[in-house]
Amino acid sequence: METYQIYTLTSAVLFVIGIGGIFASKHFIKKIIATMIMGGGVFLTFVSLAERDALAFADPVPHALVITGIVVAVASAAFALALARRIYQLTGEESFTDDK
Amino acid sequence: MSVLIDIILAILAVYLALQSLLAPRLTQSVFLFFAFGLALALAWIRLGAVDVAITEAAIAAGFLGVLFLDALRDFSPRGSEKKENLEAVQNALPKNNTKSLLLPGMALMLGLGLFLLIALEAVWKIPDGGGLTAAAEALLPESGVEHPVTAVLLNFRAYDTWLEIGVILLGLLAVFAVGGIKIYRKPVMATQDPLLRQVILFFTPVLFLFGAFLLYIGKTGPGGAFQAAVLWGAIGILLHLGGRPVFSMIPRWLGQLLLTIGLGFFLILGFLFIAGGATLFEYPPAHAGVLILIVETMAAISIAAALTAIFANLNQMNEGPNEIESTN
Numbered sequence: 001m002e003t004y005q006i007y008t009l010t011s012a013v014l015f016v017i018g019i020g021g022i023f024a025s026k027h028f029i030k031k032i033i034a035t036m037i038m039g040g041g042v043f044l045t046f047v048s049l050a051e052r053d054a055l056a057f058a059d060p061v062p063h064a065l066v067i068t069g070i071v072v073a074v075a076s077a078a079f080a081l082a083l084a085r086r087i088y089q090l091t092g093e094e095s096f097t098d099d100k
Numbered sequence: 101m102s103v104l105i106d107i108i109l110a111i112l113a114v115y116l117a118l119q120s121l122l123a124p125r126l127t128q129s130v131f132l133f134f135a136f137g138l139a140l141a142l143a144w145i146r147l148g149a150v151d152v153a154i155t156e157a158a159i160a161a162g163f164l165g166v167l168f169l170d171a172l173r174d175f176s177p178r179g180s181e182k183k184e185n186l187e188a189v190q191n192a193l194p195k196n197n198t199k200s201l202l203l204p205g206m207a208l209m210l211g212l213g214l215f216l217l218i219a220l221e222a223v224w225k226i227p228d229g230g231g232l233t234a235a236a237e238a239l240l241p242e243s244g245v246e247h248p249v250t251a252v253l254l255n256f257r258a259y260d261t262w263l264e265i266g267v268i269l270l271g272l273l274a275v276f277a278v279g280g281i282k283i284y285r286k287p288v289m290a291t292q293d294p295l296l297r298q299v300i301l302f303f304t305p306v307l308f309l310f311g312a313f314l315l316y317i318g319k320t321g322p323g324g325a326f327q328a329a330v331l332w333g334a335i336g337i338l339l340h341l342g343g344r345p346v347f348s349m350i351p352r353w354l355g356q357l358l359l360t361i362g363l364g365f366f367l368i369l370g371f372l373f374i375a376g377g378a379t380l381f382e383y384p385p386a387h388a389g390v391l392i393l394i395v396e397t398m399a400a401i402s403i404a405a406a407l408t409a410i411f412a413n414l415n416q417m418n419e420g421p422n423e424i425e426s427t428n
Binding site: 001003004005006007008009010011012013014015016017018019020021023024025027029030033034036037040043044045047048049050051052053054055056057058059060061062063064065066067068070071072073074075076077078079081082083084085086088089094 | 102103106107110113114117118120121126129130133136137140143144146147148149151152155156159160163164167168171172174175208212215216219220222223224226228229230231232233234236237248249251252253256257260261264267268270271272274275278279326403410413414417
């Protein structure tokens with residue numbers, strides 16, 4: 001088994017864990033963490049395929065995409081966090097609840 | 101042997117991801133997410149992506165972890181009180197919802213299981229197209245830098261990087277829009293804690309130098325604008341925590357200039373290239389190295405300023421109502 005194969009399989013598992021977390025967890029912060037884990041799975045696919053296509057060095061294009069992606073993911077997570085805190089400030093809710 | 105390390109690392113990453121979602125307390129979740137980010141960074145080193153590893157450890161684990169911890173401070177104390185109330189209400193209600201929750205739970209598990217199988221098959225069978233390694237390798241001498249990832253980020257795909265700086269700025273504006281702009285009104289009050297003072301005195305120059313080193317070394321090896329920007333952003337966060345919020349100490353126009361200089365300089369440079377007869381972001385090969393270094397420096401300053409501002413704004417977000425409550 002090659003190194004990249006181990007990590008592509010891991011990336012699929014991480015992606016599914018992230019999706020499950022988005023549905024199953026209640027708290028805003030946990031939902032944000034779940035999206036970040038999902039993103040981690042996607043990035044892992046990219047980087048492991050970059051390793052598969054390595055010649056003298058690993059494929060630099062997916063690396064650049066992933067670096068860009070991480071920064072964008074963090075910026076959007078910061079925005080999500082701001083929204084979550086604002087909702088908590090205004091309503092005192094820390095999760096989406098419909099039973100009132 | 102190396103396969104064994106990879107398998108252990110993969111299991112560790114999956115375990116930490118699961119645990120961070122299943123942990124009963126929010127604090128545990130956040131710390132396990134920290135650990136997950138670092139495990140992922142190790143996996144990236146194993147895959148030969150050192151640039152990605154530095155970015156992951158610095159931004160995704162470090163900076164985002166700081167934001168989460170800062171959020172926890174507001175969510176946890178009042179939250180626990182609330183939860184007790186909620187439990188009391190739930191205990192008072194007749195418990196007829198266990199049965200209705202069972203069915204969606206089963207369906208979710210089944211769906212996730214199926215999806216996992218599909219995803220595993222999909223990543224297993226991704227066709228081998230050969231990638232863009234050969235193309236990047238052939239054009240590397242013309243890019244002005246020796247490190248392929250930097251060449252892609254700032255030369256071949258400079259357009260993406262330029263837009264990305266814009267996305268960070270957009271994120272900052274969105275955070276401002278949600279939280280309200282209170283950032284410039286905070287009174288400046290230096291910390292009284294001698295330890296924190298010494299830490300700031302010691303780490304500010306070290307972080308600055310290390311950031312500059314990473315910025316410069318990006319030309320030949322792993323490193324570059326984003327990694328440097330996080331270290332410089334850490335200076336801003338440290339100063340903010342030490343009671344010296346950078347954005348309320350410097351004049352407002354200077355803050356705005358710092359935030360936009362990366363995006364603006366990149367764009368002006370692109371227009372100059374167009375005026376010179378080339379396409380957008382097509383560096384003249386003779387000066388590409390110097391131009392890339394200047395662009396990277398500007399981008400790093402802007403990103404560092406944006407990260408500091410995001411932290412500062414989120415940090416002050418929940419202080420507003422507390423102050424109002426205390427004055428009332």
